[in-house]
Amino acid sequence: MEWTITADAPGKVCLMQGNEAVVRGAVEAGINFAASYPGSPSSQVLGMLGKIARERNFYAEWSTNEVCALEACIGVSLANARSLCVVKQNGLLCVADALHCGAQHGIKGGLVIITSDDPSAHSSTNEFDSRYQAMSADVPMLEPTNMQEAKDMIPYAFELSEKTQQMVIVRLTTRVCHGRGNVVLGELPEKPHQMQQVGEWDRLTCVNYLHEPMLKKLDNIQEVFETCPYNHYEGPEQPKKLIVAGGTGRLYCHEAIRRLEVGDEVGLLSLATVWPLPEKYILQYMRSAEQALVLEEVDPVLEHNLQALAGKYRLNIAFTGRSDGALPRIGELNPDIVMNAVAALADTPDYEEKTGVADTLPVRDLTFCAGCPHRATFYLLKKALKYEKNPGIVVGDIGCYIMSSQAAGFWAYQACNAMGSGVNLAEGLGQLTSYGLDQKVVTMCGDSTFFHTIIPGLVNARYHHANMLLMVLDNSATAMTGFQPHPGTGITAMGDQTQPMSIEKICEAIGCQVTIADPFDVQGTSKVLRDLLNQDGLKVLIMKQPCATLMSKQETKRRRVYVDQDICYGDGCGCDKFCSRVWGCPGNSWDFTKNKAKIDPMSCVGCGVCAQLCPSGAIKVEGGEEE
Structure with missing residues (x-):
């Protein structure tokens, strides 16, 4: 697939995954810089960019966290460089401060943020809808429906970003990231986008008087979106029954309309311009509508915005969608859900005979891979805590080890809030052990998470002498998202060897007592755990054993x-x-x-x-x- 991504073959039709299509779009846009922290469902984007970076003469890195990634992209925009920042919905929350400030002062070189939402939270702690962040920061957002649009929207987004001197967010969802479809390749530039010297009077400074110019940028972008080529309508000229769809809802709706044979009476308006909405374009079809079904992933954001638009122009439309039960309030859309909703809108009572809705598949419990060191870690921890007078408190983070809150991890976790928060939850609980809380406090994180957000919390816990045990589950990779490197692995996204950073030495430099143990050494590690649990103060235990899947690829x-x-x-x-x-x-x-x-x-x-x-x-x- 690397050949396809870099092939100079305009017009060639290729079968591509959505993430691959995004990479191809970035190459066609002539990017100069790309940065990301791995997060499913878009982890593959930066991984592929790293492999072709030297060939296409741009820089790519796995940043320590999402804030580092976005702020580096803002920095390179000063030199008129085109930069791509890739995050998931949780990562977009992490960069909120940088995003809002960056939106206010604007950018120089094009800056596109890929955010991948995860409806149904297949590999996330939540299914947060990133459209709220775009609306809150007054940043334009686009959403592709298929793989072709996933490629084509990237160059379009860079051009829009430079034209308006504003960041542009492209929202993907799991089914677009991991789905596959035909993509027609475009032309490749001879060289990356032309950079410039940073001028003495180039300024990207967030000050309040820039708030009004930022809002004017959004007004200009709204005018541009009125003629955006990625918005589509099909159906009767003046539909009384209108479906407004975003993202994959459009594809499911196409199938439903075809199978239900209601194309003559139902209009389908597909919107790629998620924010701001192109009001004039939408009103062409809303003015005649009496009923409107809104298909969208996660929250009723589009539905509420369309209701507000209808109220603004005093249109009497009965809206239905995520808000009223026509679609489930949580979880991702699928063809059957959309079929039911379209059939109800079109009043097609015999649709089940026409369509044959599939039976629900059985749910399979999540579990650790065979030989995963985390399974041994949680078993030994639970066993050690059974010797304590009172039940221990175990809190943690997101990673493969999130399954510790389920049967696979022996129900070890009591709490998992957000990435990097486990050490802070434990710090608070650890302080209470001096005020009557008679329980052992344990928190844990992975090696990649340690570099991502744990270090500031560990500094805080050490400075305030929290009574707790931090267990770093060091399996030598960012395993949950596909074995991407991190500062402890000694390799970069572009394949360069570098000096790995030692978790042990960082902890010791902070002033922590550090012990290293092997979760596969049952007897020895059991003793280490019991000893540490019975010591007061802050302790760090590094459970060091490579990921079994990673090792199985290396061993003969x-x-x-x-x-x-x-x-x-x-x-x-x-x-x-x-x-x-x-x-x-x-x-x-x-x-x-x-x-x-x-x-x-x-x-x-x-x-x-x-x-x-x-x-x-x-x-x-x-x-x-x-x-």
Whole structure:
């Protein structure tokens, strides 16, 4: 796919993932700079940009966090450079201060922010709607429907950004990021966008008198959006029944209208210009409407804005959508949901016979990968806390280890707020241990999260002598989003080797007591945990063991783990099927025909933790570390 992204083949039709299409659009725009912190569903964008950066003569980096990424992009705009900042909806919240200030002072070189929303929170702690941030900051926002638009809107957004000297946000959603579709390639520039020397009187300073000019920029952008080529309408000239769709809702609606055979009576208005809304363009179709269904991902933002527009011009339209139950209040849209809503609008009672709505698929519980060190960490922590007089308090962060709040992590977490907040939650609770709270306080984070937002909180906790234990789950990668590098890995987005930063030394420099342990060493780490829990003050425990999936890609041999059927007592050992039910590793299961444990060689990665935990000693490990 790297060849396709950089191919100088205008007019060629390629099958592309949405994230790949965004990368191609950035290359066609001639970007000079790209920065991101990995966050699904858009993690692949910067990863691909990093691989082709030298070939296309631009710079790309995995920044330590989203604030670093956006502020670097604002900085390079001073030199008239085109920059792309990639975040997810949570990351857009992180950069709120920089976003609002940047919107007020404006930019020089084009600056496009890709934000990827995650309806149904497939890989997020929430399904926050990033359109609120665009509206709050008075920044224009576009939303593509398909992969072609995902590519084409990037150069358009850069041109709009430079024309108005304002940042532009392009909102993607999970199905656009990870879906695939045909894309017609455009022309590639001979070289990146022309940079300029930063002038003595170039100014990007946030002062209040710039508020009014910022609002005038938004007014100008609204006029531009009146003729935006990515807004579409199809249907009767003066529709009485109107559907207004944004993003993937347009694609689902196309299918519903076709299958329900209601194209002659229902109009479909597809809006790519999410904010500000092109009022004149929309009113062409709203003035005749009596009913309007609004299809959008996450919140009824568009619905409420259209209601306000109808009220402004005294239009009598009955709106339906996310607000009134025509669409679910939470979760992402799908073809069946949209089919139901369109059928209700078109008053098609026999639609189920025409469409054959699919049955709901069963839900599968999330779990850690086979051999994941986090499973061992949480098991050992829960076991250690059982020896305490009162139940311990465990709080944490977002990452693979978010599953610690579920069965896969033995229900260890009591709280997970936002990325980087676990150490601060624990600091507050740790202070209360001097005022009557008789419980051990534990928090944890991943190695990437440590660099992202934990350091300021750890400084605060150390300075104020919080009584708590911070466990850094160091698995040598940003594993949840696809193994992107971070400052502790010693590699950059462009593949350069650099000096890795030591989490241990950073913690020691702050003044923390640091211990390193291996979660796969059951006996040794259990003792370390119990000792640290019984010490007062702030302690840091680095649980160091590489991600099993990462290691499986690198190793040619692995240790063989198997069950000695002559030793395994089955139900008679009293373990209550510990291997499959309690431990829960995908590599461990239960042979119901023999009523004994078994190991799945296709899943097992040879970590051997189950052998250390097996009550009967029936699980054996063959092979040593030297292999």
